[in-house]
Amino acid sequence: MATNIWWIRRDVRLFDNPALHAALAKGEAIIPVFIWDEALLASSYMCARRTAFLAEGLRLLDEALRQRGSQLLVLHGRPLPLLRQLLAETGATAVYAQRDVSPYSKKRDKQIAAELPLILTDGVAIRPTDAVYKDDGKPYTVFTPYKKRWLSLVLPRTADLLPIPERIPTPKLSQSSSLPSSNLASPLFPAGEAAGRARLHAFADGDGLRHYAALRNNMDVDGTASLSPYLRLGMVSAREAAVLALQAIGRAKGQEERDGPETWLSELIWREFYLQILDQFPHVRGGSFRPEYDQIAWRNDPDEFAAWCAGQTGYPIVDAAMRQLNETGWMHNRARMVVASFLVKDLLIDWRWGERYFMQQLLDGDPANNNGGWQWTTGTGTDAAPYFRIFNPASQAQKFAPDGRYTRRWVPELAAVPAKYLAEPWTMPLLVQHGVQCVIGRDYPAPLVDRAVTREQTLAAYKAVSSK
Template sequence: MRRVKPVLVWFRLDLRLSDHAPLWEAAREGGPVIPVYVWSPEEEAPWSPGGASRWWLHHSLTALDASLRAAGSRLIIRRGRVVKALADLVRETGAVTVYAHRRVEPAARQLEEEVVRAMSERGVKVRLWADSNLVDPDRVKTQSGEPFQVFTAFWRRCLALSDPPRPLPAPDRVPGPAVWPRGLSCERLELLPKPDWAAGLRATWRPGETAAGERLKRFLKDGWREYATRRDQPAEEGTSRLSPHLHFGEITPRQVWHAVREWAEGQGWNASRWRESAFLRELFWREFAGYLLWHFPHAVERPLRPEWERFPWREDAAGLRAWQRGRTGYPIVDAGMRELWHTGWMHNRVRMIVASFLVKDLRISWLEGARWFWDTLVDADLASNTMGWQWSAGCGVDAAPYFRVFHPVLQGQKFDPDGAYVRRWCPELARVPPEWIHRPFEAPPLLLEAAGVRLGRDYPEPVVSHAAARQAALAAWQSLRAGRSQGAA
């Protein structure tokens, strides 16, 4: 009988066994399969994983290794340059093929090209799958053959396509080699923070494929039906919180899609109702972000609207630090930034509010916000993070116009009317009545005294006047428009 050569399955942001085409195909072929993960943060710089992402990665890799061992395999971890690590494993195992999922990030795509070239020189075939997303970004274009730059048009085009294929099951068994190559333990990667600041992350999250599936089931049972009405209320758990699991590939978008379909059809929903539901629309916003990064890789460092290269952003170290630490004097902003610091996550509505405050009230560059989120979010996805910040700043495609400036007090009153979210994350304001909770700087002094709050001591004074900051931001935007008009003339 013909002996099947070993296959290296190169794990990246696809830390799961189910719906994993490279692993499924390698296991189906029947020969030895060597699952490998290479820790090479230098090759992803300047967007190598931040502190919160490294914490998650440690636990996700640990969970993946446990799942592989249950299937008769194990995860081989190496560190250093990816090409060298894979070449070493090819030499040690006799593998003649490398299977992996394709990624959309610019540094990851460049790395794929290097791997394909280096392996080809060694007679090793590399096969990359493009099914980590609902749609292949190369196959969805406008009628003129250009990339979509408006979400609604992109979404409608995707809905016109056939449903994504059903997810693949996890292999019952992953055959291993007779002799395993050496590998590192997760601990040797030193991903966990020292000193340990991750207590809030541990209390909030459980990384891994099993936890991802359980979270999805819980959301479909308890939160899906009311998602459209509850998703903007930060005090409630009205969202799925699947974003970190999706980012690390512990669950796939098509697994989510088909789980929603199965649940909705079980409830008697027709196809148009569930396919155009608010939740799946948000899933496609994630797809759109990856799609844009695929077609416009420069967006991680530069605005998608070129004229924004000239925008007069301010240098304000004190303001940036106040924003990062949740000390701006605007409770809804501070609550969001403190939730982020403690849990590695922030409610999406609040993300928009705090982003607007940074780029419009403080007029600090969106890149500063993107970098801070990158380091502190457990779901720090480069595509979603980049496009979210460019949307807030008004410099991306299909972005919120710059003149739309969120009023932090009105946003708090609208989406956290009784102040429950603020009281949780800004406990020094817990006794302030609801009518003043989002504007303590306007509250009567005797009322604040009775609530145990002295502005400037217990809770900060506002770092800026929103009204004055709004006018300055609009003036800066008008100067940009004037410069564009003169240039066009």
């Protein structure tokens, strides 16, 4: 009886899983295996919270596998020798896995495929990351034409979604390593495929998707799907998300009802775009998409970086967002843009410092999306914001967190500050500061930098290297 190995990496799910299906279709039994890759665990991008989320997702996957006659084998070490040994011990024919796009995973898979029968399938993105090209055969580097082409190709349908196999025959396995247990579980993001799919369907079938276009930028409300950690680790299929968005577009009676699902689909296509950028332009992993920006003379003040990380900059919306990140492992997209702009353009700190810190904290920390988001904000990337666009934290707060709930929730020192001073508390008269027990410099930090001064420094530093 032919047996295959299903090597799980960032596809921790049974529904719509091309690698699992290919492994089952080509054999009568499979061995589902997850390897804690010691190189990844030692990486400076490692995040204990994300690892705990993954471990819990794997534990639940193991439960789901056991209900289908299978079980998860967990190994620890270097993938090549472990897979070599597993193939030899079990007599399995081939290893099936989902293709990934990070330079590390591509190099690792190339080395393994040179020696072992490794068969890679799609599934990390909705379309294969090398499926969308310009007429001249080159990859897109600007989002809007990429999206236009993406939408012009055959769109995914319900019939494309691969069902959960009813039975997954698996031979008796030798002792598996145990999954690390941890107390880092996030109450906001219960791990696992069932929780992720329930969230996806609640969002798509309820009011969330309908109101998405109107609410998604507002940091004060829960206006987005909060699905990114599940998409990151494949606890939800990106293709299923796209199918649900397309169904909602099809059902809509008029443009107003289409706005929500169309905008959401567009965000899913941003994810596709950044996956293909990392796949096609791997140099972005360590440097600017446009290499001239690697020459910027950053100020890189370590104390200012520490204040940014800790949410102690004296700029309330920046501090609220960074404290939300530190406490929960998640941050609203608008807030990500604001804090990233502040780090790079107000503190003149190398975007790669921020990129790394985000990877160390974010439950959804993703090499493609995170890199894309940082390079976009910094203005060094593909479809970048122009370098002279510098977000003003106060006006961002007034526009996108207008009722102040977000700031007060995450920066309790400011809870009693009157609304008109909340975005710029240093403008509060001293008497008011004492009245609300929030003396600037004592109870809450004074602004870390004078933005009028740093703005000029930043523009000069960018101008010195920019050809625009």
